[in-house]
Amino acid sequence: MDSKTIVSETIANYEQFVNPAIARLFRFMGLATVEYRAEGYLIEDIDGHQYIDCLGGYGVFSLGHRHPKVVESVKRQLDRMPLSGKVLFNQTMGELAAVLSEITPGNLQYSFLVNSGTEAVEGALKLARLHTGREEFVSTVNAFHGKTFGALSATGRDLFCDPFRPLLDGFRHVPYGDIHAMEETMNERVAAVIVEPIQGEGGIVVPPEGYLAAVRSLCDQYGSLLICDEVQTGLGRTGKMFAVEHFNVVPDIMTLAKALGGGVMPVGAFIARPAVWDKYIVSPFLHTSTFGGNPLACAAALAAVRVIQEEDLPGQAAATGKYFVSCLEQVRKAYPDVIEEVRGRGLMIGIALTKEGAGGVMMSELITRGVLVAYTLNNPKVIRLEPPLTIPVVAVDQIVHAIGESAQIAHSMIDDL
Structure with a gap:
Protein backbone atom coordinates (compact mmCIF):
# COMPACT_ATOMS: atom_id res chain seq x y z
CA MET A 1 0.00 0.00 0.00
CA ASP A 2 1.45 3.39 -0.98
CA SER A 3 1.82 6.24 1.51
CA LYS A 4 -0.96 8.34 -0.04
CA THR A 5 -3.45 5.51 0.44
CA ILE A 6 -2.30 4.92 4.03
CA VAL A 7 -2.74 8.60 4.90
CA SER A 8 -6.17 8.71 3.27
CA GLU A 9 -7.37 5.57 5.03
CA THR A 10 -5.99 6.68 8.40
CA ILE A 11 -7.77 10.03 8.21
CA ALA A 12 -10.97 8.26 7.16
CA ASN A 13 -10.66 5.92 10.15
CA TYR A 14 -10.29 8.92 12.47
CA GLU A 15 -13.33 10.58 10.92
CA GLN A 16 -15.51 7.47 11.15
CA PHE A 17 -14.22 5.58 14.18
CA VAL A 18 -12.12 7.89 16.40
CA ASN A 19 -13.39 11.48 16.34
CA PRO A 20 -14.10 13.65 13.28
CA ALA A 21 -13.26 16.82 15.24
CA ILE A 22 -9.72 15.57 15.84
CA ALA A 23 -9.35 14.81 12.14
CA ARG A 24 -10.49 18.34 11.25
CA LEU A 25 -8.13 19.91 13.76
CA PHE A 26 -5.12 17.95 12.50
CA ARG A 27 -5.92 18.91 8.93
CA PHE A 28 -6.38 22.58 9.89
CA MET A 29 -2.97 22.63 11.61
CA GLY A 30 -1.28 21.16 8.53
CA LEU A 31 -0.86 17.72 10.07
CA ALA A 32 -2.56 15.64 7.38
CA THR A 33 0.10 12.97 7.48
CA VAL A 34 0.87 9.79 9.43
CA GLU A 35 3.72 9.36 11.89
CA TYR A 36 5.84 6.39 10.84
CA ARG A 37 9.06 6.12 12.81
CA ALA A 38 11.00 8.08 15.41
CA GLU A 39 14.44 8.17 16.94
CA GLY A 40 16.10 10.58 19.33
CA TYR A 41 14.53 14.01 18.94
CA LEU A 42 13.15 13.37 15.44
CA ILE A 43 9.79 12.05 14.22
CA GLU A 44 9.47 10.96 10.60
CA ASP A 45 6.20 10.74 8.72
CA ILE A 46 5.26 8.08 6.21
CA ASP A 47 6.63 10.16 3.33
CA GLY A 48 10.02 10.58 5.00
CA HIS A 49 9.55 14.18 6.17
CA GLN A 50 11.29 14.80 9.49
CA TYR A 51 10.06 16.91 12.39
CA ILE A 52 11.90 18.06 15.49
CA ASP A 53 9.82 16.83 18.42
CA CYS A 54 9.63 19.89 20.63
CA LEU A 55 6.49 18.65 22.38
CA GLY A 56 7.99 15.38 23.56
CA GLY A 57 4.66 13.66 24.12
CA TYR A 58 3.78 16.26 26.79
CA GLY A 59 6.88 15.16 28.70
CA VAL A 60 6.91 11.45 27.86
CA PHE A 61 10.03 11.46 25.68
CA SER A 62 12.59 12.87 28.09
CA LEU A 63 15.06 10.24 26.88
CA GLY A 64 14.07 10.82 23.26
CA HIS A 65 12.34 8.27 21.07
CA ARG A 66 13.42 4.63 21.22
CA HIS A 67 16.41 5.05 23.51
CA GLU A 311 23.74 10.49 31.18
CA ASP A 312 22.99 13.16 33.82
CA LEU A 313 19.83 14.21 32.01
CA PRO A 314 18.83 16.69 34.77
CA GLY A 315 22.18 18.42 34.24
CA GLN A 316 21.69 18.40 30.48
CA ALA A 317 18.21 19.84 30.90
CA ALA A 318 19.50 22.63 33.13
CA ALA A 319 22.32 23.64 30.77
CA THR A 320 20.39 23.30 27.50
CA GLY A 321 17.35 24.97 29.02
CA LYS A 322 19.37 27.98 30.12
CA TYR A 323 20.75 28.40 26.59
CA PHE A 324 17.32 27.83 25.04
CA VAL A 325 15.64 30.48 27.19
CA SER A 326 18.40 33.01 26.51
CA CYS A 327 17.89 32.56 22.76
CA LEU A 328 14.11 32.78 23.06
CA GLU A 329 14.49 36.01 25.03
CA GLN A 330 16.11 37.56 21.97
CA VAL A 331 13.08 36.55 19.90
CA ARG A 332 10.77 38.01 22.52
CA LYS A 333 12.63 41.31 22.46
CA ALA A 334 12.35 41.39 18.66
CA TYR A 335 8.58 40.73 18.72
CA PRO A 336 7.17 42.04 22.05
CA ASP A 337 3.73 42.49 20.47
CA VAL A 338 3.62 38.71 19.89
CA ILE A 339 5.57 37.20 22.79
CA GLU A 340 4.82 38.48 26.27
CA GLU A 341 7.12 36.26 28.33
CA VAL A 342 9.43 33.26 28.16
CA ARG A 343 9.39 31.22 31.38
CA GLY A 344 10.09 27.83 32.91
CA ARG A 345 12.82 25.66 34.39
CA GLY A 346 15.21 23.34 32.57
CA LEU A 347 13.57 22.05 29.40
CA MET A 348 10.04 22.79 30.58
CA ILE A 349 9.59 26.10 28.79
CA GLY A 350 6.53 28.19 28.06
CA ILE A 351 6.22 30.97 25.47
CA ALA A 352 3.40 33.21 26.72
CA LEU A 353 1.77 35.09 23.84
CA THR A 354 0.03 38.45 23.89
CA LYS A 355 -3.02 37.08 22.06
CA GLU A 356 -4.57 33.62 21.99
CA GLY A 357 -4.91 33.82 18.21
CA ALA A 358 -1.16 34.11 17.85
CA GLY A 359 -0.83 30.56 19.15
CA GLY A 360 -2.60 28.99 16.21
CA VAL A 361 -0.59 31.03 13.72
CA MET A 362 2.75 30.20 15.33
CA MET A 363 1.96 26.51 15.76
CA SER A 364 0.94 26.21 12.11
CA GLU A 365 4.06 28.05 10.94
CA LEU A 366 6.30 25.93 13.17
CA ILE A 367 4.79 22.71 11.83
CA THR A 368 5.43 23.98 8.30
CA ARG A 369 9.06 24.47 9.33
CA GLY A 370 9.32 20.98 10.75
CA VAL A 371 8.94 21.74 14.47
CA LEU A 372 6.18 20.03 16.50
CA VAL A 373 4.74 22.01 19.42
CA ALA A 374 1.39 22.48 21.18
CA TYR A 375 -0.19 24.95 23.57
CA THR A 376 -0.87 24.08 27.21
CA LEU A 377 -4.32 22.59 27.81
CA ASN A 378 -5.43 25.08 30.46
CA ASN A 379 -3.90 28.14 28.81
CA PRO A 380 -4.10 28.39 24.99
CA LYS A 381 -1.98 31.57 25.09
CA VAL A 382 1.10 29.54 26.08
CA ILE A 383 3.10 27.40 23.66
CA ARG A 384 4.96 24.67 25.50
CA LEU A 385 8.43 23.46 24.62
CA GLU A 386 9.31 20.07 26.15
CA PRO A 387 11.85 18.44 23.84
CA PRO A 388 13.88 15.38 24.80
CA LEU A 389 16.45 16.22 27.48
CA THR A 390 19.09 14.84 25.12
CA ILE A 391 18.38 17.41 22.40
CA PRO A 392 21.63 18.88 20.96
CA VAL A 393 22.32 22.61 20.77
CA VAL A 394 22.30 22.50 16.97
CA ALA A 395 18.66 21.40 17.10
CA VAL A 396 17.84 24.11 19.65
CA ASP A 397 19.26 26.66 17.21
CA GLN A 398 17.00 25.28 14.45
CA ILE A 399 13.97 25.53 16.75
CA VAL A 400 14.79 29.11 17.77
CA HIS A 401 15.23 30.10 14.13
CA ALA A 402 11.82 28.59 13.28
CA ILE A 403 10.20 30.33 16.25
CA GLY A 404 11.70 33.64 15.14
CA GLU A 405 10.31 33.26 11.63
CA SER A 406 6.92 32.19 12.99
CA ALA A 407 6.82 35.16 15.36
CA GLN A 408 7.55 37.43 12.42
CA ILE A 409 4.52 36.03 10.57
CA ALA A 410 2.34 36.49 13.66
CA HIS A 411 3.69 40.04 14.03
CA SER A 412 2.54 40.88 10.52
CA MET A 413 -0.99 39.67 11.41
CA ILE A 414 -1.18 40.83 15.02
CA ASP A 415 -3.92 43.46 14.49
CA ASP A 416 -6.22 40.82 13.02
CA LEU A 417 -5.65 38.15 15.67
Whole structure:
Protein backbone atom coordinates (compact mmCIF):
# COMPACT_ATOMS: atom_id res chain seq x y z
CA MET A 1 0.00 0.00 0.00
CA ASP A 2 1.45 3.39 -0.98
CA SER A 3 1.82 6.24 1.51
CA LYS A 4 -0.96 8.34 -0.04
CA THR A 5 -3.45 5.51 0.44
CA ILE A 6 -2.30 4.92 4.03
CA VAL A 7 -2.74 8.60 4.90
CA SER A 8 -6.17 8.71 3.27
CA GLU A 9 -7.37 5.57 5.03
CA THR A 10 -5.99 6.68 8.40
CA ILE A 11 -7.77 10.03 8.21
CA ALA A 12 -10.97 8.26 7.16
CA ASN A 13 -10.66 5.92 10.15
CA TYR A 14 -10.29 8.92 12.47
CA GLU A 15 -13.33 10.58 10.92
CA GLN A 16 -15.51 7.47 11.15
CA PHE A 17 -14.22 5.58 14.18
CA VAL A 18 -12.12 7.89 16.40
CA ASN A 19 -13.39 11.48 16.34
CA PRO A 20 -14.10 13.65 13.28
CA ALA A 21 -13.26 16.82 15.24
CA ILE A 22 -9.72 15.57 15.84
CA ALA A 23 -9.35 14.81 12.14
CA ARG A 24 -10.49 18.34 11.25
CA LEU A 25 -8.13 19.91 13.76
CA PHE A 26 -5.12 17.95 12.50
CA ARG A 27 -5.92 18.91 8.93
CA PHE A 28 -6.38 22.58 9.89
CA MET A 29 -2.97 22.63 11.61
CA GLY A 30 -1.28 21.16 8.53
CA LEU A 31 -0.86 17.72 10.07
CA ALA A 32 -2.56 15.64 7.38
CA THR A 33 0.10 12.97 7.48
CA VAL A 34 0.87 9.79 9.43
CA GLU A 35 3.72 9.36 11.89
CA TYR A 36 5.84 6.39 10.84
CA ARG A 37 9.06 6.12 12.81
CA ALA A 38 11.00 8.08 15.41
CA GLU A 39 14.44 8.17 16.94
CA GLY A 40 16.10 10.58 19.33
CA TYR A 41 14.53 14.01 18.94
CA LEU A 42 13.15 13.37 15.44
CA ILE A 43 9.79 12.05 14.22
CA GLU A 44 9.47 10.96 10.60
CA ASP A 45 6.20 10.74 8.72
CA ILE A 46 5.26 8.08 6.21
CA ASP A 47 6.63 10.16 3.33
CA GLY A 48 10.02 10.58 5.00
CA HIS A 49 9.55 14.18 6.17
CA GLN A 50 11.29 14.80 9.49
CA TYR A 51 10.06 16.91 12.39
CA ILE A 52 11.90 18.06 15.49
CA ASP A 53 9.82 16.83 18.42
CA CYS A 54 9.63 19.89 20.63
CA LEU A 55 6.49 18.65 22.38
CA GLY A 56 7.99 15.38 23.56
CA GLY A 57 4.66 13.66 24.12
CA TYR A 58 3.78 16.26 26.79
CA GLY A 59 6.88 15.16 28.70
CA VAL A 60 6.91 11.45 27.86
CA PHE A 61 10.03 11.46 25.68
CA SER A 62 12.59 12.87 28.09
CA LEU A 63 15.06 10.24 26.88
CA GLY A 64 14.07 10.82 23.26
CA HIS A 65 12.34 8.27 21.07
CA ARG A 66 13.42 4.63 21.22
CA HIS A 67 16.41 5.05 23.51
CA PRO A 68 18.43 1.88 22.75
CA LYS A 69 18.99 0.90 26.39
CA VAL A 70 15.30 1.11 27.19
CA VAL A 71 14.29 -0.75 24.04
CA GLU A 72 16.84 -3.47 24.76
CA SER A 73 15.57 -3.88 28.33
CA VAL A 74 11.97 -4.19 27.15
CA LYS A 75 12.90 -6.72 24.46
CA ARG A 76 14.69 -8.90 27.01
CA GLN A 77 11.70 -8.80 29.34
CA LEU A 78 9.28 -9.46 26.47
CA ASP A 79 11.11 -12.69 25.65
CA ARG A 80 10.96 -13.76 29.31
CA MET A 81 7.60 -12.63 30.79
CA PRO A 82 5.70 -9.50 29.66
CA LEU A 83 2.85 -9.51 32.21
CA SER A 84 2.64 -10.68 35.80
CA GLY A 85 0.73 -13.76 36.90
CA LYS A 86 -0.16 -11.68 40.00
CA VAL A 87 0.35 -14.56 42.47
CA LEU A 88 4.14 -14.98 42.74
CA PHE A 89 6.63 -12.21 43.53
CA ASN A 90 7.31 -9.79 40.66
CA GLN A 91 11.08 -9.10 40.57
CA THR A 92 11.03 -6.05 38.30
CA MET A 93 8.27 -4.35 40.31
CA GLY A 94 10.22 -4.89 43.53
CA GLU A 95 13.39 -3.50 41.95
CA LEU A 96 11.61 -0.45 40.58
CA ALA A 97 9.97 0.34 43.92
CA ALA A 98 13.40 0.12 45.60
CA VAL A 99 14.96 2.42 42.98
CA LEU A 100 12.15 4.98 43.37
CA SER A 101 12.72 5.01 47.12
CA GLU A 102 16.42 5.67 46.50
CA ILE A 103 16.03 8.55 44.05
CA THR A 104 13.04 10.40 45.51
CA PRO A 105 13.67 13.03 48.19
CA GLY A 106 13.37 12.56 51.96
CA ASN A 107 11.84 9.40 53.33
CA LEU A 108 9.41 8.61 50.52
CA GLN A 109 9.53 4.82 50.58
CA TYR A 110 6.49 2.79 49.49
CA SER A 111 5.34 2.79 45.86
CA PHE A 112 2.21 1.62 44.09
CA LEU A 113 2.79 1.09 40.36
CA VAL A 114 0.09 2.10 37.88
CA ASN A 115 -0.25 2.75 34.14
CA SER A 116 -0.72 6.53 33.86
CA GLY A 117 -0.53 9.88 35.59
CA THR A 118 -4.23 10.13 36.27
CA GLU A 119 -4.18 6.68 37.91
CA ALA A 120 -1.30 7.82 40.10
CA VAL A 121 -3.32 10.87 41.18
CA GLU A 122 -6.40 8.72 41.88
CA GLY A 123 -4.29 6.49 44.10
CA ALA A 124 -2.75 9.45 45.91
CA LEU A 125 -6.15 11.00 46.65
CA LYS A 126 -7.53 7.70 47.94
CA LEU A 127 -4.47 7.19 50.13
CA ALA A 128 -4.80 10.70 51.61
CA ARG A 129 -8.46 10.11 52.54
CA LEU A 130 -7.68 6.67 53.91
CA HIS A 131 -4.76 7.82 56.07
CA THR A 132 -6.29 11.02 57.45
CA GLY A 133 -9.96 10.00 57.64
CA ARG A 134 -10.78 13.41 56.17
CA GLU A 135 -12.75 14.22 53.03
CA GLU A 136 -11.68 17.71 51.86
CA PHE A 137 -8.93 18.62 49.39
CA VAL A 138 -7.35 21.86 48.27
CA SER A 139 -6.07 22.23 44.73
CA THR A 140 -5.20 25.22 42.56
CA VAL A 141 -6.83 27.17 39.76
CA ASN A 142 -5.61 25.98 36.33
CA ALA A 143 -4.12 22.84 37.88
CA PHE A 144 -4.10 19.72 35.76
CA HIS A 145 -4.12 16.34 37.50
CA GLY A 146 -5.95 14.14 35.00
CA LYS A 147 -9.45 13.48 33.67
CA THR A 148 -10.85 10.54 35.61
CA PHE A 149 -13.48 11.59 38.18
CA GLY A 150 -11.20 11.93 41.18
CA ALA A 151 -8.31 13.52 39.27
CA LEU A 152 -10.74 15.75 37.37
CA SER A 153 -12.17 16.97 40.67
CA ALA A 154 -8.68 18.19 41.52
CA THR A 155 -8.13 19.68 38.05
CA GLY A 156 -8.69 23.41 38.00
CA ARG A 157 -10.32 24.36 34.70
CA ASP A 158 -14.08 24.62 34.29
CA LEU A 159 -13.89 23.78 30.56
CA PHE A 160 -12.98 20.20 31.43
CA CYS A 161 -14.95 19.94 34.68
CA ASP A 162 -18.35 21.51 33.93
CA PRO A 163 -19.66 18.84 31.51
CA PHE A 164 -19.17 16.16 34.18
CA ARG A 165 -20.49 17.87 37.30
CA PRO A 166 -21.30 16.95 39.95
CA LEU A 167 -17.76 15.76 40.55
CA LEU A 168 -16.46 14.51 43.90
CA ASP A 169 -17.45 16.65 46.89
CA GLY A 170 -14.93 18.42 49.04
CA PHE A 171 -12.56 19.91 46.45
CA ARG A 172 -11.72 23.61 46.60
CA HIS A 173 -9.44 25.54 44.27
CA VAL A 174 -7.32 28.57 45.13
CA PRO A 175 -5.11 30.70 42.87
CA TYR A 176 -1.75 29.07 42.21
CA GLY A 177 1.13 30.82 43.94
CA ASP A 178 -1.14 32.75 46.33
CA ILE A 179 -0.17 31.58 49.79
CA HIS A 180 -2.66 33.93 51.47
CA ALA A 181 -5.55 32.30 49.59
CA MET A 182 -4.20 28.93 50.67
CA GLU A 183 -4.02 30.08 54.31
CA GLU A 184 -7.65 31.25 54.22
CA THR A 185 -8.82 27.91 52.80
CA MET A 186 -6.94 25.49 55.05
CA ASN A 187 -8.60 23.89 58.07
CA GLU A 188 -8.56 20.68 60.14
CA ARG A 189 -10.92 18.96 57.68
CA VAL A 190 -8.44 19.04 54.77
CA ALA A 191 -7.03 15.61 53.96
CA ALA A 192 -4.43 16.96 51.55
CA VAL A 193 -3.26 19.79 49.36
CA ILE A 194 -2.45 18.59 45.84
CA VAL A 195 -0.16 20.87 43.87
CA GLU A 196 2.21 20.85 40.91
CA PRO A 197 5.67 22.18 41.87
CA ILE A 198 5.55 23.97 38.50
CA GLN A 199 2.20 24.17 36.74
CA GLY A 200 2.34 22.44 33.36
CA GLU A 201 -1.00 22.69 31.58
CA GLY A 202 -1.67 25.94 33.45
CA GLY A 203 0.94 27.60 31.27
CA ILE A 204 4.39 26.52 32.57
CA VAL A 205 4.00 28.64 35.71
CA VAL A 206 6.86 28.73 38.23
CA PRO A 207 5.57 29.63 41.72
CA PRO A 208 6.91 32.57 43.74
CA GLU A 209 9.95 31.98 45.92
CA GLY A 210 8.97 30.27 49.16
CA TYR A 211 5.48 29.27 48.01
CA LEU A 212 5.88 25.50 48.09
CA ALA A 213 7.70 25.61 51.43
CA ALA A 214 4.88 27.71 52.87
CA VAL A 215 2.30 25.20 51.61
CA ARG A 216 4.34 22.44 53.27
CA SER A 217 4.23 24.38 56.56
CA LEU A 218 0.47 24.89 56.32
CA CYS A 219 -0.05 21.17 55.77
CA ASP A 220 2.06 20.42 58.84
CA GLN A 221 0.12 22.99 60.88
CA TYR A 222 -3.26 21.43 60.09
CA GLY A 223 -2.17 17.79 59.97
CA SER A 224 -2.92 17.62 56.25
CA LEU A 225 -0.85 15.76 53.67
CA LEU A 226 1.06 17.41 50.84
CA ILE A 227 0.68 15.66 47.47
CA CYS A 228 3.13 16.89 44.84
CA ASP A 229 2.15 16.00 41.29
CA GLU A 230 5.41 15.40 39.44
CA VAL A 231 3.81 13.58 36.51
CA GLN A 232 5.09 16.22 34.09
CA THR A 233 7.95 17.78 36.06
CA GLY A 234 9.62 14.66 37.44
CA LEU A 235 12.72 12.73 36.38
CA GLY A 236 14.97 15.53 35.15
CA ARG A 237 12.62 17.71 33.11
CA THR A 238 13.18 20.91 35.14
CA GLY A 239 16.93 20.56 35.65
CA LYS A 240 16.62 18.57 38.89
CA MET A 241 15.65 14.92 39.27
CA PHE A 242 12.39 16.21 40.82
CA ALA A 243 11.04 19.75 40.71
CA VAL A 244 10.42 19.82 44.48
CA GLU A 245 14.21 19.83 44.87
CA HIS A 246 14.29 23.41 43.51
CA PHE A 247 12.28 24.40 46.58
CA ASN A 248 13.80 22.05 49.21
CA VAL A 249 10.43 20.48 49.94
CA VAL A 250 9.60 16.84 50.66
CA PRO A 251 5.95 15.89 50.04
CA ASP A 252 4.04 13.17 51.86
CA ILE A 253 2.96 11.65 48.55
CA MET A 254 4.45 12.13 45.08
CA THR A 255 2.92 11.11 41.76
CA LEU A 256 4.98 10.14 38.71
CA ALA A 257 4.31 8.95 35.15
CA LYS A 258 5.13 10.24 31.62
CA ALA A 259 8.97 10.06 31.49
CA LEU A 260 9.07 7.09 33.89
CA GLY A 261 8.48 4.67 31.01
CA GLY A 262 11.49 5.94 29.09
CA GLY A 263 9.34 6.83 26.09
CA VAL A 264 8.71 3.13 25.42
CA MET A 265 6.09 1.89 27.92
CA PRO A 266 3.26 3.56 29.87
CA VAL A 267 3.91 3.44 33.62
CA GLY A 268 3.15 5.62 36.61
CA ALA A 269 3.50 5.50 40.38
CA PHE A 270 2.48 7.15 43.61
CA ILE A 271 5.06 7.08 46.37
CA ALA A 272 4.52 7.89 50.04
CA ARG A 273 6.19 8.14 53.41
CA PRO A 274 5.95 5.01 55.59
CA ALA A 275 3.57 6.57 58.13
CA VAL A 276 1.12 7.46 55.33
CA TRP A 277 1.08 3.87 54.05
CA ASP A 278 -0.26 2.48 57.34
CA LYS A 279 -3.77 1.52 56.21
CA TYR A 280 -2.45 -0.19 53.06
CA ILE A 281 -0.15 -2.31 55.21
CA VAL A 282 -3.11 -3.40 57.33
CA SER A 283 -5.29 -4.00 54.24
CA PRO A 284 -2.99 -4.38 51.20
CA PHE A 285 -5.80 -5.12 48.71
CA LEU A 286 -7.81 -1.94 49.28
CA HIS A 287 -6.23 -0.59 46.10
CA THR A 288 -5.21 -2.87 43.24
CA SER A 289 -4.41 -2.75 39.51
CA THR A 290 -4.45 -5.61 37.02
CA PHE A 291 -1.77 -4.18 34.75
CA GLY A 292 -0.01 -1.82 37.16
CA GLY A 293 3.56 -2.82 37.87
CA ASN A 294 3.70 -5.30 35.01
CA PRO A 295 7.23 -6.62 34.27
CA LEU A 296 7.42 -5.05 30.81
CA ALA A 297 6.64 -1.52 32.05
CA CYS A 298 8.89 -1.91 35.10
CA ALA A 299 11.79 -3.08 32.91
CA ALA A 300 11.38 0.07 30.83
CA ALA A 301 11.24 2.26 33.93
CA LEU A 302 14.33 0.68 35.49
CA ALA A 303 16.30 1.24 32.29
CA ALA A 304 14.98 4.79 32.03
CA VAL A 305 16.12 5.71 35.53
CA ARG A 306 19.57 4.25 34.84
CA VAL A 307 19.87 6.32 31.65
CA ILE A 308 18.74 9.49 33.45
CA GLN A 309 21.45 8.95 36.07
CA GLU A 310 24.25 7.73 33.76
CA GLU A 311 23.74 10.49 31.18
CA ASP A 312 22.99 13.16 33.82
CA LEU A 313 19.83 14.21 32.01
CA PRO A 314 18.83 16.69 34.77
CA GLY A 315 22.18 18.42 34.24
CA GLN A 316 21.69 18.40 30.48
CA ALA A 317 18.21 19.84 30.90
CA ALA A 318 19.50 22.63 33.13
CA ALA A 319 22.32 23.64 30.77
CA THR A 320 20.39 23.30 27.50
CA GLY A 321 17.35 24.97 29.02
CA LYS A 322 19.37 27.98 30.12
CA TYR A 323 20.75 28.40 26.59
CA PHE A 324 17.32 27.83 25.04
CA VAL A 325 15.64 30.48 27.19
CA SER A 326 18.40 33.01 26.51
CA CYS A 327 17.89 32.56 22.76
CA LEU A 328 14.11 32.78 23.06
CA GLU A 329 14.49 36.01 25.03
CA GLN A 330 16.11 37.56 21.97
CA VAL A 331 13.08 36.55 19.90
CA ARG A 332 10.77 38.01 22.52
CA LYS A 333 12.63 41.31 22.46
CA ALA A 334 12.35 41.39 18.66
CA TYR A 335 8.58 40.73 18.72
CA PRO A 336 7.17 42.04 22.05
CA ASP A 337 3.73 42.49 20.47
CA VAL A 338 3.62 38.71 19.89
CA ILE A 339 5.57 37.20 22.79
CA GLU A 340 4.82 38.48 26.27
CA GLU A 341 7.12 36.26 28.33
CA VAL A 342 9.43 33.26 28.16
CA ARG A 343 9.39 31.22 31.38
CA GLY A 344 10.09 27.83 32.91
CA ARG A 345 12.82 25.66 34.39
CA GLY A 346 15.21 23.34 32.57
CA LEU A 347 13.57 22.05 29.40
CA MET A 348 10.04 22.79 30.58
CA ILE A 349 9.59 26.10 28.79
CA GLY A 350 6.53 28.19 28.06
CA ILE A 351 6.22 30.97 25.47
CA ALA A 352 3.40 33.21 26.72
CA LEU A 353 1.77 35.09 23.84
CA THR A 354 0.03 38.45 23.89
CA LYS A 355 -3.02 37.08 22.06
CA GLU A 356 -4.57 33.62 21.99
CA GLY A 357 -4.91 33.82 18.21
CA ALA A 358 -1.16 34.11 17.85
CA GLY A 359 -0.83 30.56 19.15
CA GLY A 360 -2.60 28.99 16.21
CA VAL A 361 -0.59 31.03 13.72
CA MET A 362 2.75 30.20 15.33
CA MET A 363 1.96 26.51 15.76
CA SER A 364 0.94 26.21 12.11
CA GLU A 365 4.06 28.05 10.94
CA LEU A 366 6.30 25.93 13.17
CA ILE A 367 4.79 22.71 11.83
CA THR A 368 5.43 23.98 8.30
CA ARG A 369 9.06 24.47 9.33
CA GLY A 370 9.32 20.98 10.75
CA VAL A 371 8.94 21.74 14.47
CA LEU A 372 6.18 20.03 16.50
CA VAL A 373 4.74 22.01 19.42
CA ALA A 374 1.39 22.48 21.18
CA TYR A 375 -0.19 24.95 23.57
CA THR A 376 -0.87 24.08 27.21
CA LEU A 377 -4.32 22.59 27.81
CA ASN A 378 -5.43 25.08 30.46
CA ASN A 379 -3.90 28.14 28.81
CA PRO A 380 -4.10 28.39 24.99
CA LYS A 381 -1.98 31.57 25.09
CA VAL A 382 1.10 29.54 26.08
CA ILE A 383 3.10 27.40 23.66
CA ARG A 384 4.96 24.67 25.50
CA LEU A 385 8.43 23.46 24.62
CA GLU A 386 9.31 20.07 26.15
CA PRO A 387 11.85 18.44 23.84
CA PRO A 388 13.88 15.38 24.80
CA LEU A 389 16.45 16.22 27.48
CA THR A 390 19.09 14.84 25.12
CA ILE A 391 18.38 17.41 22.40
CA PRO A 392 21.63 18.88 20.96
CA VAL A 393 22.32 22.61 20.77
CA VAL A 394 22.30 22.50 16.97
CA ALA A 395 18.66 21.40 17.10
CA VAL A 396 17.84 24.11 19.65
CA ASP A 397 19.26 26.66 17.21
CA GLN A 398 17.00 25.28 14.45
CA ILE A 399 13.97 25.53 16.75
CA VAL A 400 14.79 29.11 17.77
CA HIS A 401 15.23 30.10 14.13
CA ALA A 402 11.82 28.59 13.28
CA ILE A 403 10.20 30.33 16.25
CA GLY A 404 11.70 33.64 15.14
CA GLU A 405 10.31 33.26 11.63
CA SER A 406 6.92 32.19 12.99
CA ALA A 407 6.82 35.16 15.36
CA GLN A 408 7.55 37.43 12.42
CA ILE A 409 4.52 36.03 10.57
CA ALA A 410 2.34 36.49 13.66
CA HIS A 411 3.69 40.04 14.03
CA SER A 412 2.54 40.88 10.52
CA MET A 413 -0.99 39.67 11.41
CA ILE A 414 -1.18 40.83 15.02
CA ASP A 415 -3.92 43.46 14.49
CA ASP A 416 -6.22 40.82 13.02
CA LEU A 417 -5.65 38.15 15.67
